[in-house]
Amino acid sequence: MSLPVLPSNFGAENFKATAKFSAPVRRPIEPVGRYFLAHATRSLRGHTWSEYEK
Amino acid sequence: MTVIGISFGNTTSSIAHLAKDGIEVIANPDGERAIPSSLSYIAEDEYHGGQSLAHLVRNPNNVIINFRDSIGQSFDKLDLTLTDRAAKTTQLESGDIGFKIQTSEGESKQISVNEATVRHLENLKHAAVDYLGQQITGVVIAIPTDFTASQKEQLVAASEKAGLQVLQLISEPSAALLAHASIDDKLAEDKTYVVADFGGVRSDAAVISVRGGILTVLATAHDFSLNGDNLDAALADHIAAEFKKKYQTNAKSNPRSIAKLKEASVLARKTLSNVSSATISIEALADGIDFHSSINRLRFEVTCRSVLSQFPAFVESVVKKANLDVLDIDEVLLVGGLSNTPKLASNIADLFPESTVIAAPSLDTKFKNPEELVARGAALQASLLESFSAEEIAESLQPVILNTQHISKAIGLVDAAGQFVTVLKSETTYPIKKSLKLAAPKGQDILITVVEGEHSIKETVIEPTPVSDDEDDEYSDEEPEVVREKIYVPGSKLAELALRDNQSEEVEVTFSINKDGVLSVTAREVKPGCVAFKGEIQHN
Ligand SMILES: Nc1ncnc2c1ncn2[C@@H]1O[C@H](COP(=O)(O)OP(=O)(O)OP(=O)(O)O)[C@@H](O)[C@H]1O
Numbered sequence: 068m069s070l071p072v073l074p075s076n077f078g079a080e081n082f083k084a085t086a087k088f089s090a091p092v093r094r095p096i097e098p099v100g101r102y103f104l105a106h107a108t109r110s111l112r113g114h115t116w117s118e119y120e121k
Numbered sequence: 122m123t124v125i126g127i128s129f130g131n132t133t134s135s136i137a138h139l140a141k142d143g144i145e146v147i148a149n150p151d152g153e154r155a156i157p158s159s160l161s162y163i164a165e166d167e168y169h170g171g172q173s174l175a176h177l178v179r180n181p182n183n184v185i186i187n188f189r190d191s192i193g194q195s196f197d198k199l200d201l202t203l204t205d206r207a208a209k210t211t212q213l214e215s216g217d218i219g220f221k222i223q224t225s226e227g228e229s230k231q232i233s234v235n236e237a238t239v240r241h242l243e244n245l246k247h248a249a250v251d252y253l254g255q256q257i258t259g260v261v262i263a264i265p266t267d268f269t270a271s272q273k274e275q276l277v278a279a280s281e282k283a284g285l286q287v288l289q290l291i292s293e294p295s296a297a298l299l300a301h302a303s304i305d306d307k308l309a310e311d312k313t314y315v316v317a318d319f320g321g322v323r324s325d326a327a328v329i330s331v332r333g334g335i336l337t338v339l340a341t342a343h344d345f346s347l348n349g350d351n352l353d354a355a356l357a358d359h360i361a362a363e364f365k366k367k368y369q370t371n372a373k374s375n376p377r378s379i380a381k382l383k384e385a386s387v388l389a390r391k392t393l394s395n396v397s398s399a400t401i402s403i404e405a406l407a408d409g410i411d412f413h414s415s416i417n418r419l420r421f422e423v424t425c426r427s428v429l430s431q432f433p434a435f436v437e438s439v440v441k442k443a444n445l446d447v448l449d450i451d452e453v454l455l456v457g458g459l460s461n462t463p464k465l466a467s468n469i470a471d472l473f474p475e476s477t478v479i480a481a482p483s484l485d486t487k488f489k490n491p492e493e494l495v496a497r498g499a500a501l502q503a504s505l506l507e508s509f510s511a512e513e514i515a516e517s518l519q520p521v522i523l524n525t526q527h528i529s530k531a532i533g534l535v536d537a538a539g540q541f542v543t544v545l546k547s548e549t550t551y552p553i554k555k556s557l558k559l560a561a562p563k564g565q566d567i568l569i570t571v572v573e574g575e576h577s578i579k580e581t582v583i584e585p586t587p588v589s590d591d592e593d594d595e596y597s598d599e600e601p602e603v604v605r606e607k608i609y610v611p612g613s614k615l616a617e618l619a620l621r622d623n624q625s626e627e628v629e630v631t632f633s634i635n636k637d638g639v640l641s642v643t644a645r646e647v648k649p650g651c652v653a654f655k656g657e658i659q660h661n
C-alpha cells in the first residue's frame with residue numbers, strides 16, 4: 068500500500084473538508100478489561116491521553 | 122488476602138484466581154474444576170458438587186440442581202421441568218422459591234433458592250480458601266446477559282451472606298472473551314467475535330466487537346431448549362433401545378433407571394469428546410440386568426444429529442440480530458462444557474468462511490477447557506480491580522461512563538491504487554487514536570483522501586472443473602461452489618489532506634477522535650522533527 072501523489076490542480080490549501088462522517092451510535096460498552104479501566108479512569112479523573120500513552 | 126473469579130452455571134461452577142504465572146482454575150478437595158452446582162441433604166449431612174450429584178440415582182428428591190436461573194425470578198417464569206429428575210422447584214411456605222426436602226424419616230427441610238445459593242457459594246469459597254491458604258477479600262461473579270436487576274440484586278446479597286464481597290458482576294460472554302483475548306494481548310486487535318456458550322440447560326450467544334481494547338455487545342441470543350441435557354436424552358434413548366432389543370426390558374420405566382441412563386450418557390459423551398469410542402457400563406439398569414456396550418463417535422453423532430444440527434442456526438441467528446454477515450465475524454469463541462463436543466464445533470465451523478477462526482478444543486488444541494473461560498475472565502477482572510476502591514468501581518459503572526459513542530461506518534483512506542484502507546473499523550468507540558505507516562513517493566507532494574468505507578458482498582461462482590472421464594460425468598455430484606467475500610470500497614469523501622514536499626520513504630497517518638467526536642487527521646514523514654499536516658472533520 069502506498070499513498071498517491073497530490074494532483075497538480077489541488078491548489079494552495081493543505082486541507083479541504085468535504086463532508087461530515089456518519090452519525091455515531093451511543094451504546095453501552097462492557098466494563099471489563101484493562102482498556103476499559105483506563106478509559107473509565109481517564110474519564111473520571113479528566114486525564115489526558117498523553118499520561119496513558121507510555 | 123486475595124480476590125477470585127467465579128462462574129456460576131446451572132450445571133457447573135468454577136473458581137479461578139491470578140497466580141504467579143497467570144490465571145489458574147482452583148479444584149475443590151475432590152479435584153473437580155467444573156464443580157457441579159448441586160447440593161443435597163441426606164439425614165444430617167450436606168453434600169456439594171459431584172458428591173451431591175452422586176445421590177441422584179438413590180435419593181433424587183434430596184438433590185438440588187439447576188437453581189441458578191431461579192435466583193430472583195418470579196415463580197411463573199420458571200421452567201419447572203429442569204428439576205423433574207431431582208428435588209422439585211416449588212413455592213415454599215415463606216413464599217420464596219425453593220425446595221422441600223425429606224431429610225430422614227418424617228423430617229423435612231425447606232431450602233430457598235437464595236439459601237441454596239449461599240450454601241453453594243460458601244462451599245466454593247471454602248474450596249478456594251483451602252487451596253490458597255488465604256482469606257478472600259473480593260469476588261467477581263459472571264452472570265448471563267439476560268439476568269434481571271432483581272436477579273443481580275439477589276445474587277449479590279447471597280454472595281455477601283456467604284462472606285464473599287462482590288467487586289463486580291460481569292457478563293459471561295465478556296468474561297470468556299476477556300480471558301481468551303488477554304492471551305498475547307489479542308484484545309489490542311480490532312476484531313468482531315461471536316462468543317457462543319453451550320451449557321447443560323441453555324445456550325447463549327453474543328456478538329462482541331473489540332475496538333481499541335474496548336468490548337461492545339452488539340447482540341445477544343438465548344435458547345433454553347438447546348443444551349447438553351437434550352444430547353443426554355437422545356443418547357439415553359439410544360441406550361434404552363439397545364437394552365430393549367437385547368433384553369426385551371424397558372430401561373425407562375422407573376426414575377432410578379432413567380437416572381442411571383443419564384449418568385451413563387454424560388460419561389459417554391465426555392469420553393467421546395476426547396477419544397473415538399466409549400464403553401457404556403450400567404449396573405442393574407432395569408430388572409437387575411447389567412448393561413455393557415460401547416458406542417463410537419460416529420454412532421453418537423448420528424444418534425444426536427437432530428440436536429447437533431440446531432447449534433449453527435442458533436449462532437447464525439445472533440449474527441443476524443447484530444445486522445452482520447458471517448463474513449464480518451473474525452473469530453468464534455466456543456465456551457461452556459458442551460463446546461468440547463467435536464461435531465458441535467465442526468457444525469459451527471461449517472457456517473463460517475475459512476478465514477474465521479473457530480476457537481474450540483477439537484479444532485485447535487490451543488483452546489483447551491472451554492468450560493473454564495468464564496471463571497478465568499472473572500478472575501482476571503477481579504485482579505484488575507484490586508487496585509481500585511469500591512467507590513471508584515461504582516463510579517466506573519455509571520451510565521455516563523458506559524454509554525459511549527461508536528462510529529457507524531469504517532473510516533479510512535484511499536491508497537495509490539484507489540483501494541480503501543481501513544483505519545478505524547465501524548463500531549470503534551471514542552476517544553480513540555490510531556496510526557499507520559504507508560509508503561509514499563519521495564520528493565513529491567502527497568495526497569491523503571479520507572473516506573468512509575462502503576461494503577458489499579461479492580459472490581463468485583466457481584464451476585467445478587469438468588472430469589475428463591466422460592462416463593462419470595452424468596453422475597457427477599459436484600455442485601458449483603459459491604465463494605462469498607466482503608469487499609470494501611471508498612465511499613463518501615470526508616476530506617483531502619496534502620503533505621507537501623515529502624522527503625521520506627514512509628508517511629505516518631494518524632486518525633484520532635476526541636471525546637467530543639472531532640476527527641483529527643495528521644500526516645507526517647517518518648523522520649524526527651518533521652512538520653505535521655493536519656485537519657479536522659466533524660460528524661453528523
Ligand atoms: N468434555 C465434555 N464433552 C462433552 N460435553 C461436556 C464435556 N464437559 C462437560 N460437558 C457438558 O457440558 C454441559 C455443562 O456445561 P457448563 O458446565 O458450561 O454448563 P453451565 O454453564 O453450568 O450450565 P448452563 O449454561 O446451562 O447454565 C453438560 O451438558 C456437560 O455434560
Ligand SMILES: [Mg+2]
Nearest residue numbers: 130318320457
Ligand atoms: Mg453456562
